[in-house]
Amino acid sequence: MENKNEVIEGNEQETLFQQLPQEEQQRIIDANQKRVREAQTLHEWDIRVSTAFAWPMILIVVGSMMLFGGAAVWFAGDNDWTFVYMMIGMSIVMTLYLRYLVMADKHYHYRLTTEGLIITYQDTIPEMAYTIVRGLAWLGVVVCVMAVAVLGPLALVGAGGMALFAVFFTNFEKKVSVEYTVFNKDKKYVVKVVENRGIIRFDIIPFSWFEFSYLYCNEVELYKILSSLMKELGCNEYREFKSELSLRRAPVGVLDVGTPIRLDEINK
Template sequence: MNKVNAMAEVSEQETPLHQLSQEEQHEINTNNQKRVREAPTIHEWEIRVRESFVPVFIFLLIGTPILIGAGMLWNSSSNGWVFIIVGVIMFPYLRYLVMADKHYHYRLTTEGLITTYQDAIPEMAYTIVRGLAWLGVVVCVMAMAVLGPLALVGAGGMALFAVFFTNFEKKVSVEYTVFNKDKKYVVKVVKNRSLIRFDIIPFSWFEFSYLYCNEGELYRVLSSLMKELGCDEYREFKSELSLRRAPVGVLDVGTPRRLDEINK
């Protein structure tokens, strides 16, 4: 999947990209992607990132049935084990399939940023899920054959659900962010996450992007990015949550910092 994370740079063109016809959007996006791809590379890196909200969501989704099960066992109800087992089974499913880490590949050029990302799931996991899905389809079909029409209510639904996972495979997404050097940018940083976001001021359609840096490379990436965007300072945030909640395309947010303060 390809996306262009920028307005069309078409000189006098003032119409936002999303208001143009599909043919015009496609032509502009193709030209922008080509320009970014063919530009000299400033820095290129890969990084695996765990989303900051994942531990909280997993704790809530897994902890709730386990606590319910523990409470039922405390009240001498053996049915509590059902909730505990469900919680234990759901943990690897949620952590490694639904809320898996993201693998990013960044290529920063003089004309923009190319971001390629995918779920950091081993290929073996996809193979296992597809195998279990086909097994589930077979079991459901056998159940309907043995039990008759009454099985359609449960087994039929499960069969449809299992078929959905038979084509379970890794998906790679690509995003292009084109630098519009005729406009003003604001760069925002979360040091403890080595996370950078840069926005155009004032905010326009899709004119912002996030990028994660490897440990020890934040200064290098930030200095290169600020140079290309013509920024003299950046805005510092204490947490990723505060950055994501900050308005896009607004300068007066966060704490203003100079580049030489990044390591302080």
């Protein structure tokens, strides 16, 4: 096979690709990624993106904890609100943990080339936060070991689990991820857009996990990037959606979705 033309096509090609030896799979992936890296850059930009639906999910989790605390006091029939205060404290800690560690904003760097797309992303968590979490994790390990030493083997029931959980965070550090999407210009694509969120998504038809991607960009650059992308994919129209939720609910790898808008309309 020629190195520069080994783009994986369609579901049948995916199956054939997965049946290849691991070394051959990696060779093809490396060749495709190199082709994307060495191609002409059309656009390059950075953007910070909030996690979709982060606050609603956090409110559900924290609200459930608060309701549980209130219900426990109510059904107990006493006036001891200590448990409720504990749940409030846990809710505050859980809110900060979920929003700024689990569902942190992400920093994306995009490089759109004539052969594909390179996405580099990482959580926008201050380095100090990683240092604090690692410090608390090591403190937790020490406390668990001391609990076992003082209370004996029975402490392993609770302290053992806590120690394992704490050890998991001792190497907590910032990770940078890189993803490649290779354009298959022999196939048909559908491009989807959410204008008010600056979101572009493109899928190959029929859908393939190897050839679809999300793009986030500033609204002022949206149509400039969209125009370049559509020309490379050979598309003369895109599909517009009113919200990110409606985009996520739409079928993948299907052309007849959203509101069709022609490329020449956005170039006027």
